Amino acid sequence: MADQIPVLIILAPLFGGILVLLLGLRYRSVCFPIAVASLGVSLFSALHTFRTVLLEGPQRYFLSGWERGGGFAVGIEYRIDQINGLVLIMIAFVALLSVIHSRSRVSVETPAKVPQVYILSLLLVSGLLGMTITNDAFNLYVLLEISSLSSYALIAIGSRRSALSAFNYVIMGTIGASFLLLGVGYLFIQTGTLNMQDIHGALMAEGLINAPSIKVALMLILIGLWIKMGLFPLHGWLPNAYSYAPSATGTLMGPLVTKVMIYIMIRMMVSVFGIDFLYEQLAWTKPVSLLASIAIIGGSFLAVSQTDLRKMLCYLIVAEVGYMVGGAWVGNLNGMTGAIYHILGDALMTLCLFFVVGIVVAKTGEHRLSAFKGLFKSMPLTMVCFVVVALAMIGLPPTCGFFSKWYLVRGGLEAGQYPFVIALLISSLVNAVIFFRLIEFAYFQSPDSDTAEAHGAHGESGAHGDEGEHSATAHAHTPVPMKVYRVDPDLDADSIITEVPWGMKAPLLIVAACLLLLGIFNSTVTAWIADGLKGVGF
Amino acid sequence: MDAFLENFNYIVYVVLMMIGLYAMISKNNLIKKLVGMTIFQSAIILFYVSIGAKEGAAIPILDHHQMHVAAAHDDHADTHKDKADTHEGEHADTKIHKADKHAAGAHSNHTSAEHASTHTDKLEAPHAGEHGDHDGHHGSSEINPAKFSNPIPHVLMLTAIVVGVSTLGVALSIVQRVHQGYGSIEEDDILNQIGPNTDG
Amino acid sequence: MRVKPIKVFALLAVICVGSLLLSAMGDFPAFGDPNSPANAGQLATHYITQVRVETKVPNIVTAVLADYRGFDTMFETVVILVAGLAILAILRRPACESSRRFAEIAAMKSHVDLIQVTTCRLLIPVIQLFALYVIAHGHHSPGGGFQGGVILGASFILMALVNGLRATLLRFSEKKALFLSAVGVIIFAGTGLICMLLGGNFLDYEVLHQILPYTDPVMARSHAMLIVEIGVAFTVMSIMFLIYAVLSSGGEMEGGL
Numbered sequence: 002m003a004d005q006i007p008v009l010i011i012l013a014p015l016f017g018g019i020l021v022l023l024l025g026l027r028y029r030s031v032c033f034p035i036a037v038a039s040l041g042v043s044l045f046s047a048l049h050t051f052r053t054v055l056l057e058g059p060q061r062y063f064l065s066g067w068e069r070g071g072g073f074a075v076g077i078e079y080r081i082d083q084i085n086g087l088v089l090i091m092i093a094f095v096a097l098l099s100v101i102h103s104r105s106r107v108s109v110e111t112p113a114k115v116p117q118v119y120i121l122s123l124l125l126v127s128g129l130l131g132m133t134i135t136n137d138a139f140n141l142y143v144l145l146e147i148s149s150l151s152s153y154a155l156i157a158i159g160s161r162r163s164a165l166s167a168f169n170y171v172i173m174g175t176i177g178a179s180f181l182l183l184g185v186g187y188l189f190i191q192t193g194t195l196n197m198q199d200i201h202g203a204l205m206a207e208g209l210i211n212a213p214s215i216k217v218a219l220m221l222i223l224i225g226l227w228i229k230m231g232l233f234p235l236h237g238w239l240p241n242a243y244s245y246a247p248s249a250t251g252t253l254m255g256p257l258v259t260k261v262m263i264y265i266m267i268r269m270m271v272s273v274f275g276i277d278f279l280y281e282q283l284a285w286t287k288p289v290s291l292l293a294s295i296a297i298i299g300g301s302f303l304a305v306s307q308t309d310l311r312k313m314l315c316y317l318i319v320a321e322v323g324y325m326v327g328g329a330w331v332g333n334l335n336g337m338t339g340a341i342y343h344i345l346g347d348a349l350m351t352l353c354l355f356f357v358v359g360i361v362v363a364k365t366g367e368h369r370l371s372a373f374k375g376l377f378k379s380m381p382l383t384m385v386c387f388v389v390v391a392l393a394m395i396g397l398p399p400t401c402g403f404f405s406k407w408y409l410v411r412g413g414l415e416a417g418q419y420p421f422v423i424a425l426l427i428s429s430l431v432n433a434v435i436f437f438r439l440i441e442f443a444y445f446q447s448p449d450s451d452t453a454e455a456h457g458a459h460g461e462s463g464a465h466g467d468e469g470e471h472s473a474t475a476h477a478h479t480p481v482p483m484k485v486y487r488v489d490p491d492l493d494a495d496s497i498i499t500e501v502p503w504g505m506k507a508p509l510l511i512v513a514a515c516l517l518l519l520g521i522f523n524s525t526v527t528a529w530i531a532d533g534l535k536g537v538g539f
Numbered sequence: 540m541d542a543f544l545e546n547f548n549y550i551v552y553v554v555l556m557m558i559g560l561y562a563m564i565s566k567n568n569l570i571k572k573l574v575g576m577t578i579f580q581s582a583i584i585l586f587y588v589s590i591g592a593k594e595g596a597a598i599p600i601l602d603h604h605q606m607h608v609a610a611a612h613d614d615h616a617d618t619h620k621d622k623a624d625t626h627e628g629e630h631a632d633t634k635i636h637k638a639d640k641h642a643a644g645a646h647s648n649h650t651s652a653e654h655a656s657t658h659t660d661k662l663e664a665p666h667a668g669e670h671g672d673h674d675g676h677h678g679s680s681e682i683n684p685a686k687f688s689n690p691i692p693h694v695l696m697l698t699a700i701v702v703g704v705s706t707l708g709v710a711l712s713i714v715q716r717v718h719q720g721y722g723s724i725e726e727d728d729i730l731n732q733i734g735p736n737t738d739g
Numbered sequence: 740m741r742v743k744p745i746k747v748f749a750l751l752a753v754i755c756v757g758s759l760l761l762s763a764m765g766d767f768p769a770f771g772d773p774n775s776p777a778n779a780g781q782l783a784t785h786y787i788t789q790v791r792v793e794t795k796v797p798n799i800v801t802a803v804l805a806d807y808r809g810f811d812t813m814f815e816t817v818v819i820l821v822a823g824l825a826i827l828a829i830l831r832r833p834a835c836e837s838s839r840r841f842a843e844i845a846a847m848k849s850h851v852d853l854i855q856v857t858t859c860r861l862l863i864p865v866i867q868l869f870a871l872y873v874i875a876h877g878h879h880s881p882g883g884g885f886q887g888g889v890i891l892g893a894s895f896i897l898m899a900l901v902n903g904l905r906a907t908l909l910r911f912s913e914k915k916a917l918f919l920s921a922v923g924v925i926i927f928a929g930t931g932l933i934c935m936l937l938g939g940n941f942l943d944y945e946v947l948h949q950i951l952p953y954t955d956p957v958m959a960r961s962h963a964m965l966i967v968e969i970g971v972a973f974t975v976m977s978i979m980f981l982i983y984a985v986l987s988s989g990g991e992m993e994g995g996l
């Protein structure tokens with residue numbers, strides 16, 4: 002039975018979703034426990050599988066029992082090695098913490114649709130996990146579509162503005178997924194198989210790798226994935242989709258979806274096309290690194306110009322995508338290691354940022370940058386975690402952000418991709434500007450007296466749903482004072498804004514601690530990543 | 540010209556796909572964008588199905604006669620797969636059904652297959668019972684892979700069609716929601732309502 | 740007439756992508772070539788030649804769909820389920836005052852036409868029987884769970900078009916539809932789970948010969964394929980009807996077309 006554990010990683014959220022469908026529509030209160038339990042089982046299975054990989058090497062799992070007969074894959078197989086083992090753990094971990102943190106937000110922002118949100122979230126996570134673990138190119142597409150459909154719906158559930166952003170996401174997401182499908186089709190025409198390893202074998206064996214159709218296939222797959230991950234300038238759907246979505250959705254999707262797409266790109270590059278072909282023969286490393294540098298600079302400058310907290314976060318995500326794409330394409334082991342390590346670190350950083358911003362917006366009702374004013378006095382623990390993630394985003398030791406930048410810069414210098422290195426440094430500076438500005442608001446300024454008028458203006462526009470302010474206070478089932486009504490500017494902020502309950506705080510603290518842990522143990526993690534890369538022929 | 544005729548299925552699918560892509564990007568009406576999306580996805584399905592077509596091949600369903608065979612015959616069948624060529628394809632089955640009920644545009648497949656069958660109907664009688672003859676009533680029960688369309692693209696496209704329909708359904712419901720919220724499904728109208736920078 | 744910039748951009752994008760796609764054309768095998776790498780490849784040949792030995796199912800497409808690539812099919816079923824749930828989640832709302840008033844007015848006029856009702860009363864059972872035939876004969880002729888499920892769903896949509904959405908919802912309510920769709924996925928995934936409990940991998944149908952009477956491992960595959968196709972049909976049928984009901988009534992499930 003123990004060798005069945007890899008498939009439990011994907012099955013647990015799937016069955017959890019079906020259970021919530023059967024029971025949760027009638028008994029609301031079972032949704033959350035089922036979701037947490039299934040994600041917990043998934044996380045445990047991912048950890049166990051990773052341990053097996055460390056002990057015994059890359060694992061394979063043959064679905065429907067069809068082993069490789071005659072040297073080629075007949076059915077669908079799973080392949081877990083060090084790298085996607087780590088990514089699987091990351092996805093399950095981030096999803097679990099996000100669900101725990103957003104429990105109250107779900108019932109506040111979308112009170113009529115609580116079970117649906119949980120079902121769709123569980124199926125989204127199941128799709129993301131399946132994408133990471135599969136070794137079959139078409140299975141990848143099917144799971145991509147599962148996660149895409151759930152994300153379209155999760156975003157559209159909010160206000161009418163979020164429905165419009167979801168529509169744009171549908172259009173661009175379909176173009177991206179269809180390009181991926183087309184690229185897989187081109188590979189299928191030329192190789193006759195869908196298993197990633199067999200495709201690679203066929204490309205190498207018959208010298209097909211130099212055919213123009215394979216180059217076009219690579220370009221189609223890359224463009225499709227770049228659209229789905231939000232690489233500048235194909236990122237048009239991302240800021241609106243994630244900022245107008247309900248905050249529970251944004252917290253779940255923001256850290257996960259783009260990072261998984263980046264992992265898929267790396268997987269396609271390494272397992273299907275092969276690193277030699279990409280780096281040596283194609284000589285695409287320079288143009289793509291340049292593109293990544295433009296993405297980093299574009300994202301950073303767009304982020305610094307935002308006044309809305311969540312839009313700023315989205316542009317930071319866009320910039321971080323540039324880091325990882327650039328790292329994967331600089332052309333050497335250090336860069337690729339840095340990119341994969343950054344996938345893990347950035348998921349945690351983005352999660353932490355979404356947690357903090359979510360808490361701030363929920364407590365103060367404001368979503369401009371000035372919401373941070375004076376928060377250190379009223380929410381000290383949250384602000385400490387914010388400082389940790391700010392250090393990570395800027396890239397200071399001992400957080401993981403420093404080490405990923407270290408590998409990326411080293412990789413860039415070794416490969417001679419100077420625009421990429423310069424972009425990384427500029428981005429660190431810009432991040433420093435953004436985050437020190439917010440830290441200054443939090444620590445050295447007191448809350449505005451015009452916060453109350455801003456509430457009125459923002460309440461009607463309903464950033465978090467059409468329900469408006471009244472339902473927000475009426476339906477919150479945790480004792481969280483939702484809005485701050487400042488009648489007297491001399492009133493101390495302490496007495497009105499208090500710290501959030503432990504259900505929202507504990508995940509935040511855990512993530513902040515993980516940022517530090519990931520940084521402290523960076524050499525262990527990068528050794529695992531390097532092993533995994535060598536195992537696929539790096 | 541020859542290359543054009545040989546590969547015209549690719550040209551057709553590219554043209555269709557570009558029509559769909561143009562509509563998705565440039566149209567103002569949200570429903571028209573979705574129509575473009577459907578055309579776009581249909582073109583990809585057409586492409587995949589056209590990959591699996593084989594000259595003179597029938598649908599990938601085994602005959603009753605071919606199902607009941609001893610395992611020893613399978614070795615024969617294996618050696619056949621290397622010899623599959625268009626010459627064998629001309630001894631095609633007389634009963635050629637609609638090759639693929641899922642494909643939107645497999646008409647060209649039918650006509651070429653039927654061409655081969657009407658050609659070979661006259662040649663069929665003297666060659667009956669020849670090795671590799673795919674005739675259910677008499678003859679051997681060997682399986683010649685060249686006589687069957689490739690089943691893999693059909694399977695993949697079953698999935699892709701389902702995914703396309705699901706995406707269309709979700710997109711339509713989003714459009715209805717937008718209409719309920721803004722009262723219009725013209726994009727410029729909605730953007731005017733939203734205004735420059737508010738959260739509308 | 741001013742040309743909008745978005746149309747110029749779209750045209751440029753289309754030309755770029757189109758020429759990129761056409762540039763690879765010279766490399767591709769000719770249309771209908773039985774010796775192309777995809778057609779004469781190991782995988783396709785294995786499926787065509789070995790399916791009768793390994794699964795005893797004549798329809799190669801069904802065998803590949805439900806057995807060799809059964810995992811994909813399970814997730815395809817989940818895709819349909821997600822689509823139905825998504826549409827429900829986005830649009831479903833309790834009927835508001837204005838639409839109830841409309842429903843009363845609409846009910847005063849008779850929307851039910853005698854010819855249509857009588858014809859459908861005769862046709863719908865036949866359609867549903869045919870759908871069950873398509874599901875059951877998926878092994879031997881073109882057909883299977885998806886196709887049969889869509890025909891079943893279409894029969895309910897026909898009933899809703901002719902008799903009114905409310906009348907159909909009385910027979911096939913939203914709760915029933917959601918329950919059946921979940922049951923469909925449970926049948927599929929549950930079969931896989933049972934295989935796991937009996938010692939095989941997920942969806943490894945061969946081990947089911949231990950609990951299915953009078954079967955050997957190969958026939959167990961054939962039978963299990965039928966079981967999962969039935970599961971797929973349940974889900975597809977319910978979700979097709981649910982999508983129609985929600986979309987045609989704007990989420991209120993009261994009026995309808």
